[in-house]
Amino acid sequence: MTLLILFSGKGLQAQKTFRIGYVDMEYILQNVPQYQEASSQLDSRVQEWRSEVEAKKRDIEQMKSRLENERALLTRELIEEREEEIAYQEEQALDYQQKRFGPNGDYLIQKKQLVRPIQDQVFTAVREISENRNLDMVFDRTADTGMLYAAEEHDISDQVLRSINRAANRRQIDSRQERQELEIAEERTVEEDEKINEEAQIIQDKQTAREAILAERQRQRDSIKAAKQQELEERRAKIIEERQRRMDSIRNLRKQKDTIN
Structure with a gap:
């Protein structure tokens, strides 16, 4: 904001321009x-x-x-x-x-x-x-x-x-490198910082999207793995059940033979 102040005296007019800024506390x-x-x-x-x-x-x-x-x-x-x-x-x-x-x-x-x-x-x-x-x-x-x-x-x-x-x-800051990085950052204008922040946000958004895709792929792999594991366990349970059934059948036949003898 520019404030124009006029000073007058004895028919002469002087002008002084004041540069004014403001803050929002x-x-x-x-x-x-x-x-x-x-x-x-x-x-x-x-x-x-x-x-x-x-x-x-x-x-x-x-x-x-x-x-x-x-x-x-x-x-x-x-x-x-x-x-x-x-x-x-x-x-x-x-x-x-x-x-x-x-x-x-x-x-x-x-x-x-x-x-x-x-x-x-x-x-x-x-x-x-x-x-x-x-x-x-x-x-x-x-x-x-x-x-x-x-x-x-x-x-x-x-x-x-x-x-x-x-x-x-x-x-x-403690190290010399951190001090140098801070000095470089302090030389940037607000506009430059905004541009850097926008670019960083774009990179962050891409990273977030990439992580979401990887997470979905991992979820699908885990789901397939879990399905295969469940199928394997069911097959194993059937084999055990069938083996137990045969053993029970043989045991019953032996009992019947002993009874006849």
């Missing part, structure tokens, strides 16, 4: 594995906190219900004592809810702690990319910036994400 966060893993852990913790809040509310409702059912049987002092206990439990439940979900609660604090390292990486990447592309300003389209329109060609979110992933890869 939500998109970046959704594609950073470390953030997703930590976010999932936080979601599990939040679910536990909500369950605890709901349990406290149910306990209070049960206390109120018992009081109403037993009110006619209780003295005034006991009723006041029960009401004070309910009020105390309600206050404790509210304090707990504020501690977990209030403006200064654990949820917002841990959420900020979760996002802050990624934000630092984004700011570093944005500064590097802005210098390379001569951008004067970069906005976050998910923030309250008043951005109503932005051409997709000025979206540098993918470049920021690539920069973050590259930084993570740099920390993981």
Whole structure:
């Protein structure tokens, strides 16, 4: 996006062109594995906190219900004592809810702690990319910036994400060869990466199709082999059965001969 700013004075008009880019912070966060893993852990913790809040509310409702059912049987002092206990439990439940979900609660604090390292990486990447592309300003389209329109060609979110992933890869490489391969990859543009990914996907699709064909052939061979094995076992069983029948017949004839003798 190009922003044209006009400066005027004493009848003269000067023009300055600002080059502006933007990022989609939500998109970046959704594609950073470390953030997703930590976010999932936080979601599990939040679910536990909500369950605890709901349990406290149910306990209070049960206390109120018992009081109403037993009110006619209780003295005034006991009723006041029960009401004070309910009020105390309600206050404790509210304090707990504020501690977990209030403006200064654990949820917002841990959420900020979760996002802050990624934000630092984004700011570093944005500064590097802005210098390379001569951008004067970069906005976050998910923030309250008043951005109503932005051409997709000025979206540098993918470049920021690539920069973050590259930084993570740099920390993981050990050998000189891996370092050289990473340097070559870092010199590629987004378009070149997309082309490489498309070619890799085509190769992967062909490999998947080839594996499916080989698997089907193996299944057919296994099926034929199993059929032959079953036929062999049935034939063997018939031979054994026939042999046993003959032996039984000979044994019966011998018995009959012994009886006659």
